[in-house]
Amino acid sequence: MAIWRYDGTFTGFLTLCATLVTQGEEPEKIVSRENNQEDLFTSVIFVESDEARGEKMLAAIAARLSPESCRLLLTAFLSETEGVELLLWRYLSFGRTVGANCDRYPAHPAVAPIHRLARAVGREAHSTMGIVRFQETTGGQWYATVEPAYHVLELIAPHFAARCGEMNWLIHDRRRDLAVAWNKAEWRLTTFDLRGVPPLSAGEEAWASLWRSYFASVAIPERTNRRLQQQQLPKRFRKYLTELA
């Protein structure tokens, strides 16, 4: 058994899985970064990312397992949790033995962790869709900052593309120095390390202020329940919220 390494992309991971399948190998560990200490004692096999092979692998998974399995794999992958690759590989291997029935074993040790991670990432994506706050910049662009626990930009981009197709928007993940940007035709994931906020349009603060007034007035004083509010809206979600920052 060996340590296998890939470039950290989902395509790269799929290419790696395709290689493992063809060669009939079982990995001891799958990593995306070089680690010199380990590399001294174990052989590390690097697999070059290959778009075509990745696509083929995904199609094979959709056919032999299910399209739902593909969705679960990508979503769990985006958790970027340490060791997630090996968990995904075990799920895949189990799926190759039971086929489309794979997700009917939610308690199986190869399946349960993937379901759990996919659920957590899905929840984070859903919450993030709600707490994105666009601000209009002087250039007429709409800019938002988020710091999600998982890498959810790709999961939320289609939602905002459909909804705000007539706006040039950019959502900046400051935790990862990445952004997803929409130019009224397509969205793209790019690296982005802006600090601070770009200059805002003249009317922006007025709308923000009206929103804060609304937000303060909508709470019923006799029912004040800060604990419940805290539970629903933990601190990490509040950092970029117009009404609470």
Place this chain on the structure above:
Amino acid sequence: METLTLDEKIKLLTESARYDVSCSSSGSSRANTKGGIGNAATSGICHSWSADGRCVSLLKILLTNVCVYDCAYCLNRRSNDIRRTSLTPEEVAELTVNFYRRNYIEGLFLSSGVVRTPDYTMELLIKTVRRLREKERFNGYIHLKLVPGADPLLVEEAGRLVDRVSINLELPSRESLALLAPDKSRDSIFVPMRQVSGLITARRDEGRRAPPFVPAGQSTQVIIGATPDSDLKIMTVSEQLYRRLGLKRVYYSAYVPVMVDPRLPPLTSTPLLLREHRLYQADWLIRFYGFAADELLDAGAPNLDPELDPKTGWALRHRELFPVEVNRAAYQLLLRVPGIGVRSAQRIVRARKVQRIRLEELMQLGVVMKRARYFISADGATSGELDLSPERLKGLLLPGKKRRSGPEQLSLFPLETRDVSAITGEL
């Protein structure tokens, strides 16, 4: 009316609107149009949570707090001495679109006091949503209040423009309504409700291409604790609204004393949050768990037990039906086990098609074993705690002592706190 700034108007008209508890934005999948803005997300999306812990999904506001009616429980009643103001349809449309672009909100929940006549008010509301849909090309979620007594043609016109309509029942019995809302007749509420229900059914037969008619259905609201109506009375009415008129939601709103009136509880009384919570639990059991109102309540016990949730209460009264064998029991029976919800029951049914489920695997499937352990077996295996005396079992199922006493501290609050839950009824 005095001259107010937009900011002051928003504050006033929001304070006047906030006692309407609905904030759901789920159930509609309206798509965006070319050059338009917005769409509706089927699952609904919460955008924030206010200081009372309620989710903020829609811009919930009144067109005006001027009202010709004098309903005893309402802040905006004619005889109440408060500042009055109104927004124009243009102002509401502009506000909605600008909040929406910034992703503050999922859409608009528009209501109004009754100005001049019900028809005049309904026309103003329609003018506002028409402006949003046609001039602003807004395709986000709109929940519109119907005005009791409005012309059926206006009701139909409104339904073609919006995602959800609602008309509040407010009080579950004719007598209570006559006592506290003398200007509203029961018919003025039920006639439009039936009309909408009929039009939704008719729309269903027209096929998928026909223009939508309130795709997210209709809802209503009942005030809790302002009158002596029992839980049995309330849940029986709710059950009929669900089963006969196909309502999507009945909201329960613990009465917040805002008015001094000999017909109402005193200002010093606190809202009955625990009772409201129990009613929501019973409501969920009726909508998603196949329970009938008379299984949960009867003339001998017309009010829900404040100590125990209604499902556990029912299970304790029917111990002859347990243990339920998870590898064989019908889905409907699994749903009746305390600790098993819609999601976990679905997972059990899916999982057992390919394997035998063992007791220790149930937790992975989302079953709350702390409660379910007293009511189930898996291939005959049990927790060994099925023969407890009724008193002992009840003691074990009571909520832990950790929770501080008093209904105000209740932390579990099922009011639309997560819109996703609307699908399965999971909290």
